[in-house]
Amino acid sequence: MLLIHCPYCAMERPEIEFRHAGEAHVARAPDPSQLDDETWAEFLYFRSNPKGVHAERWRHVHGCGRFFNALRDTVSDRLLVTYKAGEVRPELPPQEHSR
């Protein structure tokens, strides 16, 4: 069971308090009606699924209730960093996710 740092509670809490919420930084267009079908399908269905560092959303559903973002290495299943919704994706030092 992972320990996850909630950036709002500023504490590390066990995974069972959280729920995964899909890939992060997939922004909904301010006016989707302006998008063509292909771009809209991209938004709806296409996700990156990388081997390595993945930006994803979590919700502290049994805690503060806030959605936040995390960088997780999908190879090691390590959460490298968590940050608040709306913040830019942080740069990682190169050695952080080499293992």
Add this chain to the structure above:
Amino acid sequence: MSAGAFRTATGGRIDRTHTLRFTFDGRPLQGCAGDTLASALLANGRHLVGRSFKYHRPRGIVTSGSEEPNALVTVVRDGGRTTPNLRATQVELYDGLTAISQNRWPSLTRDLGAINDKLSLMFPAGFYYKTFMGPRFLPENWAWTKVFEPAIRRAAGLGRAPTSADPDRYASRYAHCDVLVAGAGPAGLAAALAAAEAGARVIVADEQSEMGGSLLSASRGAINGVPTAQCAADALAQLAGHARVRLLPRTTVFGYFAQNMAGLAERISDHDPSPDPEGPRERLWQVRARHVVIATGAIERPLVFSNNDRPGIMLAGAALTYLNRYGVTPGQRAVIAGSHDGIYAAALDLAGVGVEVAAVLDTRADPQSAAMAAALDAGLPIRTGTCIVGSRGHLRVSEIMIGAPMADGSIRDAGRIPCDCLLMSGGWTPSVHLFSQSRGKLRFDAAAGVFLPGVSAQSETSAGACGGASGLAAVIESGAAAGRTAAQACGFGLGRARAYRVEGILEATEATGHVNAPRLPQGMAKAFVDFQNDVTSRDLELAAREGFRSIEHIKRYTTTGMATDQGKTSNMNALALVSGTLNTTVPDVGLTTFRQPYTPVTFGTLAGMARGDLFDPIRRTSIDGWAQGKGAAFEDVGTWKRAWYFPRAKEDMHAAVARECRTVRAAVGVFDASTLGKIEVVGPDAAEFLERMYVNAFKALKPGRCRYGILLNEAGFVIDDGVIARLAQDRFHVTTTTGGAASVLNMMEDYLQTEWPDLQVWLTSTTEQWAVIAVQGPRARDVIAPLVDGADVGGEALPHMSVCEAKVAGVPARLFRVSFTGELGFEINVPVGAGRSVWEAVAARVEDAGGCAYGTEAMHVLRAEKGYIIVGQETDGTVIPEDLGLGWAIGKSKADFVGRRSLVRPDMIRTDRKQLVGLLTRGRDVLLDDGAQVTSVAAPAKGTAALGHVTSSYHSSVLGKSIALALVRGGRGLMGQRLHVPMPKGAVEVEVVSPVFYDPKGEKLNG
């Protein structure tokens, strides 16, 4: 009374004065306090304890620990307390223990299944995939499912699970510590002491009943001048004296999970002859440790030669343990063989208690060691450069055949040696299971021929033999160092290092020893690699010949290492054999993944208290007790218990539901709708927020009015619906489906927090705050009017789809004028604490008015008569509002809402989408199956796509006929046409009609 003919006169850690009676396969036997079932059986001369999985070969006890592949037994206490597949080596003896052998019929000594051994040519590696194909004229898989699989299931296998429910209780605990030490042998104890003395909080877990590991099995040697077993006792006493140390014997660290979370299974009462019936049987520990010291030791490897599985053939290290810890000798005339110095210690100790040592065979040509020198001094018959090529005997080994490996690779016959036991050692394999589970990377040590911990992935240290340390002094040293390192990793000072001086030990200078890859004579002989799954060296060679190269594939093809022991004794031998056959190196063949659990864990331990009523929370409304009192039948809706129908004397479900429906339509009914999801949406931007979430327009909705809201996902599909009331300019009372309450709130929070954080809106779940009493029927207003104080419930003041605040039966309420039946209807929302009293007041008046309470089944029928949808029944995640005839609900002038963009995708605007229609059968009583397909002809050709499917189907007592709702391709254009619904007993002809069966003009809504 020594409890067994093979018990030594003195020595060991058993209590010879305390005799325990037990039975094995009904035969009464005796053992001593401190015995395991295995040691007690051996003390009575019993080696044969089971039959093998596939060939039903007689099998004996091979090891003395949890790695035992053969000696699986069933221990019976009473009906539900029957535990199969226990390793006899781990079952602690108690007075009255009843054990039975497994996988044999009619008896262990005469087993008919042994015919499989003679037919073994039929069962080569991968026989599942090669045999059991039926004749072609039979349906696919027929032969397998009807003939072969049932036969194999009967013949093969392990013990039988008990048929009655497990009566025991299982506990569960979370714990935190600085240092978790897995294994309390010499390395683990030294590590625990060092960590505790540095100030760390320590948990020490060991799978055995007594901590000390190999220190308890040594016959000679001393640490700082104190005999080894006494050293273990001293260390344990010191640890027990530390307030920060918790000692957990009989506790297996079975899993190493992410971020130093370990799973521990503690056996609390299995060793107790009369366990406390109120106490737990086992306990699951979930331990989060800042650092883990893995001190799990090493596992001895068997030799691979023809018929190496006869009872009486056991590991040399196990024999030493039985002798020195339990005072049991393995036989009267022993041959000891192997490729490792451990054989000399075993030979010397056995000779010391009077066992005749027929021969000590060392496969190595010129082993120079102190151990061998000591054995030579003692005059033991040693033969070097000699290997075993076979054995004889039926239920017990009686003779072994030996050979001499020649320079050309052949083996010269070197004679036979009669014996009643053979003790073997192919070297030791470090137990890297937990390290590997922690996702650490293993490295292959070519010199020792074993895998060792390489790069760590978590905060842990492998200490002792599992980390590659060899010899007691090195093992203790590495344990002490690991304990200090662990404490330091947790922020404690290094502390003073203890000095350990080890003397008088006669043991391996080389801990592991190379795997003795055998060369087998041609013929039928079976040399077993995996005892538990009956995998022989020929199976592995065959797999290699057939083109398998990776051990991952060979494992699955031959099933080597896939038994309940996960190949603890066999994996290294299998790797050596395969790499030899493929002419490559062990690391090139690869290593299979070590998986949790290390040893089998009972479902009871994992389930803990989460079973029966505690498996899932049960939610009951405030009115539930009233419904129970009325004898209601209940159904599960999510985690809620909902009153399903209220049968009266002699009524069955059909009659009760029919009566409830007729009563609502003719007079009035009262219904508990408390489970509906409720969300209070508040704030200056509440209307704007709901406009963006739901398809409907909400900004124009006046306070005091309600609207039927439809919620889509971004893909445009209906995912929830409910009535939404505007209580004030900045306050909405949103209802959701019973099942959707949590997910809708989650979705709303998601959009509010991440897409539109600028909106000033607050969301609160109020599902559990309001009791909801629906009063429906032409007399609904008459029923509630006298109870309402402070509001006019007349049709003009409170029209359909409106809401007001008032007191109902003296309780402040939100009073809705809404209907899910098509009748004049009200929903009274009162604080949940007053739910029961208001319900009783309302229900009494309903009864006086000739009405009744109705349940969810009548609610379903009534809504279906009106063509009202239920999300999840009429929808399945591919349905848009237009499909349901609900396009009118969409706020056409809105620029955006969730899912809007998807509604104009080309596929969404097709005219031949599946649309909601009604279906009527010609026979008025013919009920269509829910989910049945709808087709254009009665008997469509195979492969024809269905036009759609039945989504709801009921008998309507009000209409006097059966009705159904269905999604049918282009259905609204098919009104009046005849279609067909294939059912198990033949197709039923149906007419396509409007989905609104009752009161199509909606006049009843106005009462």
